Amino acid sequence: xxxxxxxxxxxxxxxxxxxxxxxxxxxxxxxxxxxxxxxxxxxxxxxxxxxxxxxxxxxxxxxxxxxxxxxxxxxxxxxxxxxxxxxxxxxxxxxxxxxxxxxxxxxxxxxxxxxxxxxxxxxxxxxxxxxxxxxxxxxxxxxxxxxxxxxxxxxxxxxxxxxxxxxxxxxxxxxxxxxxxxxxxxxxxxxxxxxxxxxxxxxxxxxxxxxxxxxxxxxxxxxxxxxxxxxxxxxxxxxxxxxxxxxxxxxxxxxxxxxxxxxxxxxxxxxxxxxxxxxxxxxxxxxxxxxxxxxxxxxxxxxxxxxxxxxxxxxxxxxxxxxxxxxxxxxxxxxxxxxxxxxxxxxxxxxxxxxxxxxxxxxxxxxxxxxxxxxxxxxxxxxxxxxxxxxxxxxxxxxxxxxxxx
Ligand code: SAH
Ligand code: SF4
Numbered sequence: 001x002x003x004x005x006x007x008x009x010x011x012x013x014x015x016x017x018x019x020x021x022x023x024x025x026x027x028x029x030x031x032x033x034x035x036x037x038x039x040x041x042x043x044x045x046x047x048x049x050x051x052x053x054x055x056x057x058x059x060x061x062x063x064x065x066x067x068x069x070x071x072x073x074x075x076x077x078x079x080x081x082x083x084x085x086x087x088x089x090x091x092x093x094x095x096x097x098x099x100x101x102x103x104x105x106x107x108x109x110x111x112x113x114x115x116x117x118x119x120x121x122x123x124x125x126x127x128x129x130x131x132x133x134x135x136x137x138x139x140x141x142x143x144x145x146x147x148x149x150x151x152x153x154x155x156x157x158x159x160x161x162x163x164x165x166x167x168x169x170x171x172x173x174x175x176x177x178x179x180x181x182x183x184x185x186x187x188x189x190x191x192x193x194x195x196x197x198x199x200x201x202x203x204x205x206x207x208x209x210x211x212x213x214x215x216x217x218x219x220x221x222x223x224x225x226x227x228x229x230x231x232x233x234x235x236x237x238x239x240x241x242x243x244x245x246x247x248x249x250x251x252x253x254x255x256x257x258x259x260x261x262x263x264x265x266x267x268x269x270x271x272x273x274x275x276x277x278x279x280x281x282x283x284x285x286x287x288x289x290x291x292x293x294x295x296x297x298x299x300x301x302x303x304x305x306x307x308x309x310x311x312x313x314x315x316x317x318x319x320x321x322x323x324x325x326x327x328x329x330x331x332x333x334x335x336x337x338x339x340x341x342x343x344x345x346x347x348x349x350x351x352x353x354x355x356x357x358x359x360x361x362x363x364x365x366x367x368x369x370x371x372x373x374x375x376x377x378x379x380x381x382x383x384x385x386x387x388x389x390x391x392x393x394x395x396x397x398x399x400x401x402x403x404x405x406x
Pocket of ligand 2: 144
């Protein structure tokens with residue numbers, strides 16, 4: 001290994017060690033039963049072996065849980081009655097509790113899910129307006145360690161990581177809500193057809209749990225959503241991007257939002273740790289990136305801050321050579337936010353410049369505004385903070401971020 005590889009590996013270890021401090025509570029119910037959702041196939045097989053059962057039982061259970069969506073052992077008809085009863089004594093097939101469910105005038109649906117320890121996150125289903133399909137936006141953390149200045153989740157402290165069961169559970173509960181079980185085969189149409197890991201939290205700061213959940217989602221004998229239908233969004237946790245590409249091979253979205261380190265340091269403070277040049281280098285080597293599978297650069301349009309024509313041209317220059325598309329997101333305001341949304345003319349002009357350079361630059365239409373369902377402003381109604389509090393929290397998080405290497 002070269003010195004640079006050693007450094008990258010050490011950095012990765014640091015990120016993972018830090019993440020372990022925010023582990024979710026154990027996946028056991030108050031009555032001692034263990035939740036089977038979120039176990040890997042190997043773990044499920046080990047549970048069956050511990051009960052003296054053959055490995056094919058794990059395969060059967062997997063099918064019931066992830067293909068059929070069954071939560072009641074009594075209805076798992078291919079398993080003999082006595083074993084069903086023994087399973088029900090030891091295990092459960094859980095879902096997060098639905099605290100609230102709202103459907104917007106534009107059909108966007110938002111859930112506030114509650115976990116066993118009372119922590120809550122939001123999940124959103126955004127249907128395609130033209131076809132019977134849509135994206136489920138899932139969360140990976142309660143709060144976020146980072147504090148991007150335009151993001152409402154950034155105003156909340158990181159409470160904890162979500163476990164694999166809680167991450168995959170959001171998607172399964174969303175499927176329950178639409179009754180989309182059993183899982184359609186991969187080539188058949190699905191209503192809940194893609195997953196975007198763009199809800200609350202930074203998925204690459206909760207890599208192990210996120211990866212485990214996505215592996216379950218992608219498993220062909222269960223939910224069977226292919227990696228091409230999954231997009232993971234990161235604010236730029238460079239040391240984990242390679243692993244994400246190599247191990248999961250999902251589509252990558254990168255929250256760029258600025259074209260100079262000076263501005264990005266301010267609005268995406270993680271940039272002070274992993275500046276633009278390093279971030280783009282990680283994008284250039286992202287496994288599987290090709291013209292058929294582009295990296296999405298997310299760019300939130302902030303009035304008078306990052307929306308000039310010169311910045312559009314600089315963006316084009318920066319990402320040249322990377323198979324890329326640019327997603328322009330009109331800033332979604334929240335109470336106390338220090339920014340305003342760019343004017344529609346500015347957004348259009350920005351899009352045109354990027355487009356003329358041969359890079360697709362769609363403008364993301366705001367969806368679900370009436371129920372505050374936009375990514376980045378999730379769980380907003382539950383917590384309102386003053387500007388002074390926001391500044392203090394951001395400073396605290398920044399200090400923690402800088403102290404991470406110490
Ligand atoms: N932590 C990850 C994923 C969650 S945020 C990340 O930062 O990429 C998902 C996307 O929503 C990011 O691109 C984020 O920058 C964007 N976002 C956050 N707050 C927003 C807001 N108020 N308006 C528009 N987009 C926002
Ligand atoms: Fe965290 Fe992403 Fe929000 Fe930044 S934009 S604070 S990384 S959730």
